[in-house]
Amino acid sequence: MYQILSKAKLADKIFEMVVRAPRVAHKCLPGQFIIAKIDETGERIPLTICDYDREEGTITIVFQTVGASTERMSFLEAGEAFEDFIGPLGRPSVLCLEENLDKTREKKIVFICGGVGTAPIYPQVKWLKEHGIPATVIMGSRNKDLLFYVDNMKEVAEHLYVCTDDGSYGFHGMGTNQLQALWDQGDRFDHCVAIGPMIMMKFVCKLTAELGIHTEVSMNPIMVDGTGMCGACRILVGDEVKFACVDGPEFDGHKVDWDAAMVRQQQYKTAEGRAMLALKE
Ligand code: FES
Secondary structure, three states, X not given: OEEEEEEEEEEOOEEEEEEEOHHHHHHOOOOOEEEEEOOOOOOOEEXXXXXXXXXXXXXXXXXXXXXXXXXXXXXXOEOEEEOEEEEEEOOOOHHHOHHHHHHHHOOOEEEEEEHHHHHHHHHHHHHHHHOOOOEEEEEEEOOHHHOOOHHHHHHHOOEEEEEEOOOOOOEEOOHHHHHHHHHHOOOOOOEEEEEOOHHHHHHHHHHHHHHOOEEEEEOHHHOOOOOOOOOOOEEEEOOEEEXXXXXXXXXXXXXXXXXXXXXXXXXXXXXXXXXXXXXXX
């Protein structure tokens, strides 16, 4: 069993848990994910690793309640435990590999996170800081009440820009508007990592393609069971079919077929919605 050491509500429907999982904590790298299972009958829930402490043997996960399984998970409290907590799974972020360190040092990196996408970006920025590599971070959310990890991110980012769609905190506008504003004032980036809702990643990619910034995206939002078997996370990248959970979750955002990916996400959202209704009955 994998004990929950702490639980906090970070924003509306967004929760953080610190879980004792020494073997995962020993090996994981930024960009990877775990699969959690509440009990024998529970669904497998793939969740990105948000932080890890190798000495304490803990993993931090942040999740948003988007369906029946994550809603059920949000009822768990510190002291309770997951039956399964499998990982680390997926490929680590290309920026956070020791063998790429020299190449990474040459890049001017900007991260753009939207909503709960802040969680998988945080460990990447932290890892870069620990290796002496500066990064600019643009954090966006619909409004001030949905923001989380602003202070955590301030500690690890070289420059942090926070924006809200309604202007209730920071820059009034979306992450793409903030990136364009930085570009217009002469900030030049050559590597972007965008993680957030599909529609946000799609529009970041549209802009970065115009600006000529290589862009990696994380296709976590499309995963269902994270096993490589359900097929729900199948996407088209260039002319190749890929599975987000085994071939990713990061991909070259300029090659992703966004329209097909969004249709696919809508299909299982409906199934999640049905499961949610069943939970409430
Ligand atoms: Fe099921 Fe990838 S999430 S195959």
